[in-house]
Amino acid sequence: MSSLNPALILVLGALPALVLKGHLRAAYVLLLPVLSFLQLYTLPAGIRAEFEILGMLLTTLHLDRLSFMFAVIFHIAAFLLILYSLHTRDRLQQMATLIYAGCAIGAVLAGDLITLFIYFEAAALSSVFLIWARRTPASYGAGMRYLIVQVISGLLLLTGIILHARSSGSIEFTQMDPGTPGGALIFLAFGIKCAFPLLHNWLVDAYPQATVTGAVVLSAFTTKMAVYALATAFAGTEILIWIGLLMTAFPIFYAVIENDLRRVLTYSMINQLGFMVVGVGIGTELALNGTAAHAFAHILYKALLFMSMGAVLLRTGRINGSELGGLYKSMPYTAGFCVIGAASISAFPLFSGFVTKSMIMEAAALEGYTLAWLVLLFASAGVFHHSGIKIPYFAFFAHDSGIRCKEAPASMLCAMAIAAVLCIYIGVFPQTLYALLPYQIGYQPYTLTHVITQLQLLFFSALAFTWLVRQGLYPPELRSVNLDADWFYRKPGRWLAEHAMQSIVAGEQKMGVWIKRLSFSAGTRLHRHHGPQGLLAKTWPTGSMVLWVAFLLGVYLIFYYVY
């Protein structure tokens, strides 16, 4: 038991969840993440579990401070997500959640690239069910696109691993050079999973199509696995700073005009991932601490925001900003939790984002990245604008939509309450979180300058929002689709694929006629030579057999020398 991988407890333990019923199942699925967490906690620091298969030494368990921290937050998330999903009777979703969470934990504990690849792929496969479980044509299509992108990322990763292993002779998962062919492919594979610009559309496409609980579950794991992987393999790669900055900046424009509030959250998620990627790119101890801390806090507040929007979707059946409003009257607790999540993502003092995001910005400033720092400041104001204000405002306040519904189910409220308490706890007692960080450094978020400047930034952003709304300048929520990079594969790409398919089908039909003719003439010929009267149907002399064998050997030898 001493070196049992916690991931296995969740992945294998998920199977009985499919047959158990009622309260027993609820208790069982809640207990699993707890058991797994206890196992993680008892693992000695620095433990490595290795075994050899097909001549490769796999390190299935490798615990360092960074992987421990990610494994801890993945466990907390898994518990909260299971709690949140207790209202649903869809067992498949809970099982998928457990397996997916287990795979994410397995991936961050993996010590070699093959193990990492296996968990990445298994996470992709198990998570797609959370999209398909909504059982609509749109979610089926989005799930398919999600799966295709994930598989492409997996193939790139595998190819990269093979090239990397051939050139370096090692499959250990450690710092890599993105300049080598293998390293570049692995970088790209992680980049897809981390939603790099232009590779990001699987996220904004698929997550809003997932089920009520599915979107929350999805928001926690895949992208943060990628952040962990980037931090382990490519820390200090400068191009990540610029990629990360693009990620923080461009999605907030989309978030302002997007109507589907869960899609707004996916855009803001890319924005937050951008901060983490910038931290990885800077690569100093403070920056990497900031990335790890921000990922930790982000999983909680983003889950909280997705949970509140999930509750709204569950109770009203709607998620478009244009159809919601005034829901605080029906769902006061959900509204309150949403505001706490919004305050956390906006980095208000005393909320979690304040003590984590600032480490990355401070690191950028200390390394002299002036432009980067300014873009991050712009993104900080922007995230408050669309996640901090827009989400709660259009769902719970704004004009009263007249919708009257029940408050969210008790299990959902419990999950949201715990997440909200954690968001505030981290904000008020940051040292608890800092103690988990990979590097020991003294960072003090609560300085007078930091608190006042942050409050100025946020309240003047709020002022801008208020002014724009009261002047009638704020763009109204409209039922619409906004074109993004996925247009390329959903319109021209699809057209090409369909036409290629048509010509293949047409070609096949033509071929069919040819094949029929050919096979008919071949049949008559066969009959002529092999039939009862045929020349080749006669018994063959041994000599001709030897001749044929010699001929084949000769061909084989020629090939052998040529290649």
Place this chain on the structure above:
Amino acid sequence: MNRKKHRYWLDSPDNVRKLVYGLYALCAALMLLDFFYHKHTNFPFENWFGFFAWFGFIACVALVLLAKQMRKLVKRDEDYYGDV
């Protein structure tokens, strides 16, 4: 609204106005705070008076107005991809 129904505090435009004025007052106070403490900064421009305040305001107004223009380019019918 039906009189029998509970009227919420925010239902009254007067109260909303109170909130908005409260925000104005808070912003003014935060801006003035810059007179009273010494900023510890990394960049010289951070020391400009109210730098974070006007940066936040301008950034958000620019963000929204630009995004509004972006709609002309990217906005399509809801069933554009034919899967709704």
